[in-house]
Amino acid sequence: MIALSQFNSLSKDEAAGLLAPCVAIPAWGEMLVSLRPFASRHALLQAARKAMANWGEDELNAALSAHPRIGEK
Numbered sequence: 001m002i003a004l005s006q007f008n009s010l011s012k013d014e015a016a017g018l019l020a021p022c023v024a025i026p027a028w029g030e031m032l033v034s035l036r037p038f039a040s041r042h043a044l045l046q047a048a049r050k051a052m053a054n055w056g057e058d059e060l061n062a063a064l065s066a067h068p069r070i071g072e073k
Helices: 004-009 012-019 026-034 041-052 057-065
Strands: none
Touching: 004 041, 012 026, 026 041
């Protein structure tokens, strides 16, 4: 985990790379990266939730399929 100030200071590629393992929807990470700098963790979380609000079935399936099922390694 890095400090918010560090996240805000990363290059676009570094920030997107940091977010990529969280959600396998590149547009989600790109949106968050483009909205930096965030004033607080709360602001970052609000932006992340807002970016997720428009996901359709295809995006959800892509995000879920990129992660192992519970109990799998």
